[in-house]
Amino acid sequence: MINPKIKIHLSYTGVIDIKNVSNNSVIQIKAGSTIEDILSMLGIKKEHKKYIISIVNEKKQRPPYILQDNDNLSLFLPVGGG
Amino acid sequence: MKKDEFYRELMSRNYKPLDKILSKTTVGIAGCGGLGSNIAHMLTRSGIGKLIIADFDTVVMSNLNRQFFFVEDLGKNKVNALEKNLKKVNPYIQIEKHNTKITSDNLFNIFQDTSIIVEAFDQVSQKAMILDSFLERDEKDKFLISASGMGGIESSNLIQTKKFGNNVYLCGDFSNDFSLGLMASRVNIVAAHQANMVLRIIAKKNTP
Numbered sequence: 234m235i236n237p238k239i240k241i242h243l244s245y246t247g248v249i250d251i252k253n254v255s256n257n258s259v260i261q262i263k264a265g266s267t268i269e270d271i272l273s274m275l276g277i278k279k280e281h282k283k284y285i286i287s288i289v290n291e292k293k294q295r296p297p298y299i300l301q302d303n304d305n306l307s308l309f310l311p312v313g314g315g
Numbered sequence: 316m317k318k319d320e321f322y323r324e325l326m327s328r329n330y331k332p333l334d335k336i337l338s339k340t341t342v343g344i345a346g347c348g349g350l351g352s353n354i355a356h357m358l359t360r361s362g363i364g365k366l367i368i369a370d371f372d373t374v375v376m377s378n379l380n381r382q383f384f385f386v387e388d389l390g391k392n393k394v395n396a397l398e399k400n401l402k403k404v405n406p407y408i409q410i411e412k413h414n415t416k417i418t419s420d421n422l423f424n425i426f427q428d429t430s431i432i433v434e435a436f437d438q439v440s441q442k443a444m445i446l447d448s449f450l451e452r453d454e455k456d457k458f459l460i461s462a463s464g465m466g467g468i469e470s471s472n473l474i475q476t477k478k479f480g481n482n483v484y485l486c487g488d489f490s491n492d493f494s495l496g497l498m499a500s501r502v503n504i505v506a507a508h509q510a511n512m513v514l515r516i517i518a519k520k521n522t523p
């Protein structure tokens with residue numbers, strides 16, 4: 234059986250170390266994937282995950298949020314200093 | 316000089332559409348270090364009416380390379396020293412001081428009387444806390460202006476203001492952290508981005 238896929242629009246700001254996925258791109262993911270799944274899939278470091286802020290369609294969502302087709306996912310990881 | 320006359324003269328070289336608004340506006344500043352003290356300084360010179368400032372720290376020597384404090388302020392609470400310094404610019408500015416650490420529990424009480432909060436923390440955990448709390452609350456008529464990335468002496472042209480979600484703005488280069496050192500020049504550029512975004516929001520120009 235083929236796993237259905239959905240498309241999401243991904244943008245990120247800050248020192249998020251994502252290899253092979255450019256900023257402001259469309260990525261295909263398995264239907265039913267959560268933000269947490271995407272962070273793992275993108276290889277986000279464990280120490281960064283606790284400070285990453287996730288917004289889906291302009292609204293903050295927590296890691297268990299299940300992404301829907303055509304969602305806009307924005308990630309931000311702040312750095313220290315001030 | 317009376318208050319009305321003082322404000323009129325202070326703002327005589329200002330951007331005119333803000334003339335009647337600034338002295339009636341309140342802005343909250345979370346943190347009074349490199350960012351917060353300089354943002355407060357710029358907004359005071361702009362003619363803002365009231366600032367709510369919060370910080371639990373005291374002034375130490377290593378602050379003097381970039382923060383709006385002086386040798387005479389060493390050892391003093393930052394909020395008290397900052398109030399004194401701001402009043403040297405505008406004796407009529409109202410300052411509401413909170414000598415306390417900001418947490419997700421007290422954040423909205425401290426800043427309940429303003430629709431604009433400026434994040435001016437040093438620590439990543441504090442920056443993430445305020446962003447998380449603010450976005451979770453999702454109030455349509457409140458704005459948060461946050462900062463990230465101002466370390467070292469990388470190009471000034473890397474520093475920008477971006478919108479994140481509906482009511483959050485991010486200022487900085489988003490990558491160079493405190494480990495590269497914190498210099499007055501780049502910290503002040505980011506502080507100026509934040510202060511200018513405050514003025515833009517007050518003027519209802521909500522684009523970065």
